[in-house]
Amino acid sequence: MRRLLATALATFMVASACTSSTTPPATGSSAPAAGTPVAGGRMVQGVDTEITGLQPILSGDASEIVWGQFYPRLMQNNPETGILGPALAERVEFSPDGLTVTFHLRKDIKWSDGVPFTGEDYKYSVEATIRAKAPIRKPVFSRVVGFADYNEGKTDSISGITLSADAMTISIKLTGALCTAARSLASAGGGVLPKHHFVKDWNNKTTDLTKSIDTSPLNNAPPASLGPWVFKEWQKGVQVTMTKNKNYFRGEPLLDEYVVKSYANLAAVKAALLTGEITFGETIPTDVEEVQKTTTGKMALSRATIATNYNYLGWNQKSPKAPWLANKDVRQALWYGLDVKAIIAKVQLGYATQMFSHYPKQSFVYEATGLKTYDYNVATAKSLLEKAGAKMGADGVYVWSNGQPMSMRLEGGQGASALMQVAQEQYKAIGIKIEPIIQTGPVLQQRLDPTQTDHEGHAGGWGISPDPDSAWIFFNAAQQNRGNFNWVHYENAEVTKLLDQGRLGPDCSDGTRKTIYQQVNKILNEEAPYTWLWQPESLLFHSTQLQAFAQKPYGLTTSGETWDWNVEKLWLKK
Amino acid sequence: MGRFIARRLVQAIPTIFGIMVITFALTRLSPSDPVTIMLGNNPDITEEDRAELRQKLGLNDPIPVQFARFVGDTARLDFGTSFSHKRPAIEVIGERLPNSLQLSIASLFLAIFISVPLGVVAGMKRGRFADQAIRAMSVGLHAVPVFFLGLLFVLFFGVGLQWFPIGSMNVIGESCVFCWDRLWHMAGPVIIGATGGIAFIPRVLRTEVLEILGQDFVRTARSKGLRERIVMARHVFRNALIPIVTLFGGILTILLGGSVIIEQVFNWPGLGRLLFDAANAKDYPLVQASVLIGSFLLVISYILRDLAYAWVDPRIKTG
Numbered sequence: 001m002r003r004l005l006a007t008a009l010a011t012f013m014v015a016s017a018c019t020s021s022t023t024p025p026a027t028g029s030s031a032p033a034a035g036t037p038v039a040g041g042r043m044v045q046g047v048d049t050e051i052t053g054l055q056p057i058l059s060g061d062a063s064e065i066v067w068g069q070f071y072p073r074l075m076q077n078n079p080e081t082g083i084l085g086p087a088l089a090e091r092v093e094f095s096p097d098g099l100t101v102t103f104h105l106r107k108d109i110k111w112s113d114g115v116p117f118t119g120e121d122y123k124y125s126v127e128a129t130i131r132a133k134a135p136i137r138k139p140v141f142s143r144v145v146g147f148a149d150y151n152e153g154k155t156d157s158i159s160g161i162t163l164s165a166d167a168m169t170i171s172i173k174l175t176g177a178l179c180t181a182a183r184s185l186a187s188a189g190g191g192v193l194p195k196h197h198f199v200k201d202w203n204n205k206t207t208d209l210t211k212s213i214d215t216s217p218l219n220n221a222p223p224a225s226l227g228p229w230v231f232k233e234w235q236k237g238v239q240v241t242m243t244k245n246k247n248y249f250r251g252e253p254l255l256d257e258y259v260v261k262s263y264a265n266l267a268a269v270k271a272a273l274l275t276g277e278i279t280f281g282e283t284i285p286t287d288v289e290e291v292q293k294t295t296t297g298k299m300a301l302s303r304a305t306i307a308t309n310y311n312y313l314g315w316n317q318k319s320p321k322a323p324w325l326a327n328k329d330v331r332q333a334l335w336y337g338l339d340v341k342a343i344i345a346k347v348q349l350g351y352a353t354q355m356f357s358h359y360p361k362q363s364f365v366y367e368a369t370g371l372k373t374y375d376y377n378v379a380t381a382k383s384l385l386e387k388a389g390a391k392m393g394a395d396g397v398y399v400w401s402n403g404q405p406m407s408m409r410l411e412g413g414q415g416a417s418a419l420m421q422v423a424q425e426q427y428k429a430i431g432i433k434i435e436p437i438i439q440t441g442p443v444l445q446q447r448l449d450p451t452q453t454d455h456e457g458h459a460g461g462w463g464i465s466p467d468p469d470s471a472w473i474f475f476n477a478a479q480q481n482r483g484n485f486n487w488v489h490y491e492n493a494e495v496t497k498l499l500d501q502g503r504l505g506p507d508c509s510d511g512t513r514k515t516i517y518q519q520v521n522k523i524l525n526e527e528a529p530y531t532w533l534w535q536p537e538s539l540l541f542h543s544t545q546l547q548a549f550a551q552k553p554y555g556l557t558t559s560g561e562t563w564d565w566n567v568e569k570l571w572l573k574k
Numbered sequence: 575m576g577r578f579i580a581r582r583l584v585q586a587i588p589t590i591f592g593i594m595v596i597t598f599a600l601t602r603l604s605p606s607d608p609v610t611i612m613l614g615n616n617p618d619i620t621e622e623d624r625a626e627l628r629q630k631l632g633l634n635d636p637i638p639v640q641f642a643r644f645v646g647d648t649a650r651l652d653f654g655t656s657f658s659h660k661r662p663a664i665e666v667i668g669e670r671l672p673n674s675l676q677l678s679i680a681s682l683f684l685a686i687f688i689s690v691p692l693g694v695v696a697g698m699k700r701g702r703f704a705d706q707a708i709r710a711m712s713v714g715l716h717a718v719p720v721f722f723l724g725l726l727f728v729l730f731f732g733v734g735l736q737w738f739p740i741g742s743m744n745v746i747g748e749s750c751v752f753c754w755d756r757l758w759h760m761a762g763p764v765i766i767g768a769t770g771g772i773a774f775i776p777r778v779l780r781t782e783v784l785e786i787l788g789q790d791f792v793r794t795a796r797s798k799g800l801r802e803r804i805v806m807a808r809h810v811f812r813n814a815l816i817p818i819v820t821l822f823g824g825i826l827t828i829l830l831g832g833s834v835i836i837e838q839v840f841n842w843p844g845l846g847r848l849l850f851d852a853a854n855a856k857d858y859p860l861v862q863a864s865v866l867i868g869s870f871l872l873v874i875s876y877i878l879r880d881l882a883y884a885w886v887d888p889r890i891k892t893g
Contacts, residue, residue: 237843237844
């Protein structure tokens with residue numbers, strides 16, 4: 001399973017400004033290419049993160065934006081739909097029992113140094129991942145037959161992965177069916193490594209557990225590339241410089257060089273945009289106007305709805321201090337009592353799309369029919385509260401059936417302060433008292449851990465996988481152990497059963513899974529464990545010289561996995 | 575002198591140990607789990623996987639055992655492997671330390687270069703316009719936080735006028751150290767880093783100059799018919815420097831401490847920014863190593879200060 005993006009709240013890109021504006025909806029914008037493409041030039045991307053390593057097996061952070069350029073996966077998301085499509089592999093097949101996954105590799109792919117790419121590279125990458133001392137990506141392969149034996153050094157090769165005679169077909173046997181296996185196994189532990197280079201530092205044909213790829217000097221100097229760019233130089237803490245890969249299987253990039261430059265934060269990236277130091281970089285809604293005014297004619301705004309992020313208010317159904325949150329009518333009232341459209345205009349300045357359940361409109365499992373839209377309605381909210389047993393108190397705050405005033409905390413990060421303030425005002429109008437509390441990210445994450453119940457509401461944001469299995473960690477009743485993410489203690493036997501079915505098959509066909517997850521989406525929409533708010537937009541400014549630049553809902557420049565979907569076509573207008 | 579340095583280093587051991595205790599305690603007491611940060615919300619990762627990683631990182635051991643291991647490893651100069659960089663913490667710090675020292679040392683010299691003449695002038699021109707202007711500037715610089723000055727600098731001179739870069743160490747595509755490009759990039763952070771010293775030193779020096787000007791030996795020198803410039807240079811200035819030297823150790827502390835902010839504002843890849851990121855990522859080895867090495871540098875700076883003190887004032891011996 002492809003590693004999900006950010007942790008909670010880190011993705012919460014809520015602006016604090018309070019001016020309203022109307023902004024046309026965006027699902028993905030592109031700059032039309034003008035003129036005949038010319039080769040040459042350098043593009044510089046400004047990012048608000050530091051590159052910490054260039055070895056996918058050891059890297060679990062945003063450094064993927066760089067190493068993803070050298071070590072692609074067997075399959076890649078369609079940038080429009082998120083559906084897994086061809087990349088290094090032409091296609092993938094499941095056996096009827098769901099226990100064997102077969103990847104058919106493209107036969108015309110070469111590494112940047114001219115060596116042909118084969119399944120040996122894939123198998124080496126998997127075995128290196130399993131034996132790595134830092135086991136960040138190892139669990140991806142725990143369902144592969146022979147994993148335990150290879151992991152424990154009982155064998156010198158993982159028995160469940162076999163290659164055809166020409167090493168261009170990879171068969172992977174699983175101990176149990178897993179519908180997400182095609183996506184997760186395609187990752188090869190992050191990306192496919194060049195065995196012919198790394199094998200000199202660590203030979204996978206070994207039972208010696210004291211050795212691993214962790215200490216290879218090539219980890220921070222990628223020796224060959226299957227992606228669009230080839231490693232040139234890494235100035236630690238400053239930038240990584242890459243040159244074009246003439247052997248790139250989608251075609252030689254038009255640009256000569258690509259530099260990823262690290263900045264301390266998005267304010268610094270904005271300054272770099274204003275001075276024209278970078279070719280493109282991300283910004284936040286409150287900075288859009290300033291950058292547009294200051295860089296007129298020099299920078300253009302590229303917008304795309306992010307299909308893999310959303311923001312929400314979560315309601316803890318096991319809260320001892322707010323027992324009413326276990327009641328569906330109350331949770332629905334909390335949704336009706338919030339004017340989400342107005343909040344999007346005020347907090348996100350219109351740069352967001354409203355959501356009504358876990359799956360975004362761009363997902364192949366999304367079906368609008370039957371989903372409630374919870375249009376803002378104070379009267380409906382109040383009637384639902386009264387239906388649930390609440391009675392209006394003398395002070396304008398409802399009193400729950402146990403005699404307790406309906407007052408509760410709403411916790412969130414600094415980025416959610418404007419949202420929480422508006423929510424406090426709007427919930428007052430429906431007779432619910434909210435106490436907003438700002439917490440630091442780590443404190444909030446600790447407080448919301450499923451082992452804790454002393455919290456009522458929280459404002460959060462998730463980065464989710466394009467695979468619909470993404471709901472499993474948030475809404476499966478079993479996901480309530482330490483470190484899990486069912487923070488709202490949601491328990492619905494039917495949802496849990498459906499999520500397990502969608503995850504474990506054995507029927508992993510798109511059609512069956514689509515039916516399953518549409519049901520899940522409807523139940524979640526009805527039961528309202530979250531008040532779903534919006535999908536933010538990715539807002540990037542890019543030099544007007546940069547042509548063919550575009551973002552897609554599943555093909556964003558901020559994601560190392562997906563952004564290179566058309567990178568070879570980018571060019572600079574002279 | 576060798577014995578003096580050795581004695582001071584031995585005396586620093588309890589200080590360093592105290593810093594180790596505090597740093598270790600703060601990293602462990604601060605909320606959130608580094609394993610959760612490292613693994614994220616990957617559904618394939620089970621509680622057993624998390625436990626395995628905790629075990630490998632030694633985080634399952636009782637706190638006293640973890641601390642004893644930290645002390646033992648530090649004694650062998652093994653600072654562990656950074657959780658986020660997956661390389662030895664000392665190696666990561668080794669890449670950044672020279673960058674921080676470039677800024678700190680340059681800021682220190684700039685502060686001295688500007689503030690010593692200002693302090694002497696303020697003392698000599700007591701009560702006159704120059705004195706009052708220097709005092710006003712000193713108070714003003716004291717009152718404005720360094721990060722704010724830094725942001726103003728970036729805004730006006732970087733984004734607005736574009737006289738200076740908005741940050742970083744070189745233009746994109748360059749990596750030279752001893753070149754005009756590096757100097758140009760250092761200008762902003764060095765000027766802002768020096769403001770602390772420029773605010774502080776002239777006030778101390780002014781008081782010192784005023785006190786020395788009233789001393790008998792100055793009166794004697796003047797009565798011998800020495801020219802005023804010689805009196806100031808040989809008798810007043812040298813004696814006034816003695817307390818200034820004692821301040822240098824402290825100023826280096828401020829500069830290194832302030833580098834966390836300066837490096838953030840000017841996007842300078844130094845130890846301060848590394849420590850900031852490491853603290854956010856709960857990278858225990860990197861935080862511990864950064865703080866310890868920073869502390870050790872301060873100890874060294876205090877020893878250097880004492881040696882300079884003895885050089886300026888021959889009455890003081892280091893032996």
